[in-house]
Amino acid sequence: MPVIEIAGLRKRYGKIEALRGVDFSVEKGAIYGLVGPNGAGKSTLIKALVGSLCPNAGTIRVFNLDPIHDRWSLRKRIGYMPQSAALYEDLSARENIAFFGRAHHTLQLNKKLDEILDFTELRDRANDPVHTFSGGMKKRVSLACALIHDPEMLLLDEPTAAVDPHLKARSWDFFREMAGRGMTLFISTHLMDEALLCDSVAILRRGQMIAVDTPQHILQRGKTRVVVQQGTQKQTTQIASTPEALANHLHQYGLSPDVQAVALQQDSLESIILSLVNKQEEKL
Numbered sequence: 001m002p003v004i005e006i007a008g009l010r011k012r013y014g015k016i017e018a019l020r021g022v023d024f025s026v027e028k029g030a031i032y033g034l035v036g037p038n039g040a041g042k043s044t045l046i047k048a049l050v051g052s053l054c055p056n057a058g059t060i061r062v063f064n065l066d067p068i069h070d071r072w073s074l075r076k077r078i079g080y081m082p083q084s085a086a087l088y089e090d091l092s093a094r095e096n097i098a099f100f101g102r103a104h105h106t107l108q109l110n111k112k113l114d115e116i117l118d119f120t121e122l123r124d125r126a127n128d129p130v131h132t133f134s135g136g137m138k139k140r141v142s143l144a145c146a147l148i149h150d151p152e153m154l155l156l157d158e159p160t161a162a163v164d165p166h167l168k169a170r171s172w173d174f175f176r177e178m179a180g181r182g183m184t185l186f187i188s189t190h191l192m193d194e195a196l197l198c199d200s201v202a203i204l205r206r207g208q209m210i211a212v213d214t215p216q217h218i219l220q221r222g223k224t225r226v227v228v229q230q231g232t233q234k235q236t237t238q239i240a241s242t243p244e245a246l247a248n249h250l251h252q253y254g255l256s257p258d259v260q261a262v263a264l265q266q267d268s269l270e271s272i273i274l275s276l277v278n279k280q281e282e283k284l
Contacts, residue, residue, distance in 0.1 A: 001064065003028045003153060003184050004049065009058035011044055011207075018044040019055065020207035026186060031179050033198030033215075034188045035273060041207040042188040043083060046157050049186070050080045063152070076104060079146035083157040083188075085138040089131040093122050093141045096130060097148050104149035112148060120144045121170070136163040143174070153184040160194065172197055192270040205277045215269060221276070222267030226250075230258050241266055 004026035011019040018041045026032050034042050047053045048060060051067030051074060060067050065074045087096050094113060101109045117123045120140050125133070130141060139159060146154060160168040172194070175185055179199075187198065195201050196215045203211040203218075211218065224241045226249055227234060239245045246264070253259050267275075 002026055003063055004186070005059075005061040007059050009045075009048065009055050009060060011041075011048060011053065011055045018207050019048070019058075022058070022204075022207070022209050024202060024209055024212065026184065028184050029179065029182050030199040031175060031185045031187065031197070033195045033201040034186065034204060035190065035192070035195050035201060036204035037277065038190070039206075040204040042204055043157055044207075045204065046080075046155050046186070046188055049155055050078060051075075076149065077152045079149070079151035079154045081139075081142050081146040081154070081156045081159055083161070085142040087130050087138060087141055087145070090129055092127045092129055093117070093133070093144070094126040096141055097144045100145040101148040106149045112150075116144045116148055119147070120174070136167045139163060139171075140167070143171070147178075151183070153186065154178065156185065156187045158188055158190070160189070160191070168194075192268065192273070195273075196269055203273055203276060205280050208280075210276055210280050218272060219266065219269055222272040224267070225265040227263040227265065228253065228259060230256075 002025040004024070006022055006024040009019050009022040010017065022041075022045065034045065036042055044053070048055050049062055049067060051071040054068055062074055063077055065077075067074055088099065091099070094117065097116060098109065098113055101112065106112055117126050120143055122137075122140055122144060125137065130138060133141065143156075143159065146156075160171050163171070175187070175197075179185055187194070189195060198215060200212065201215050201218060202209055220241045222241050223238050224246065225236055225238050226246065227236045229235075230253075237249060239249050250262070
């Protein structure tokens with residue numbers, strides 16, 4: 001059974017329909033990326049999943065629980081890291097994490113605190129007030145708060161936005177390690193290099209899901225330009241972005257010794273997603 005099942009989900013804010021009939025499911029133990037332009041409904045979808053807003057229509061089941069009616073049972077099983085860190089600025093990192101740990105009735109809290117501080121590399125700043133932290137450090141504290149009760153699923157809204165490359169790389173090491181432990185991660189991001197690191201990617205546009213696939217299969221929806229140089233002649237051909245298409249194209253050259261170089265210019269994931277979004281816009 002999928003850990004997330006969504007059918008016909010709709011959410012309206014006055015005249016604005018943030019979610020317009022979303023259908024989506026998530027399997028256990030993988031990293032799912034949710035991408036889309038600003039205003040696509042990504043944050044609204046995550047808030048609906050954690051039960052912090054009530055949809056106008058449709059159904060949501062997370063671990064076969066209703067996020068609204070079974071909110072407290074569900075909160076024990078999920079960790080949520082919002083886009084803006086929801087922390088107590090005058091408390092230390094340890095005190096913030098401990099607060100969330102007590103709220104979840106975490107067993108052996110002190111032992112768990114030490115483990116999570118080491119895991120998120122916060123040990124050296126554990127007793128410093130959060131208001132002295134950089135934005136990236138606050139995100140790390142927020143992640144620790146979401147992890148303190150050993151959730152089965154982690155929902156992250158733009159977890160590495162505006163953080164330095166080192167911290168971003170370290171965060172993805174965290175995510176991969178947690179997925180390796182069997183946790184399911186659902187990550188909203190606008191960064192295409194992060195989408196490539198996910199096991200599956202869902203593309204949201206104006207509150208509608210327009211594609212759900214692996215990053216590799218989405219890349220194959222684009223085109224690849226093959227540049228072949230023979231002697232002084234250079235020929236550029238556009239083909240489908242699949243291994244089979246490349247092989248078929250090169251067969252005509254018979255792997256001739258005078259083929260001096262072969263260059264591939266593949267459409268980026270960002271350009272492909274933008275193209276998919278634009279095609280949907282044209283249909284309106």
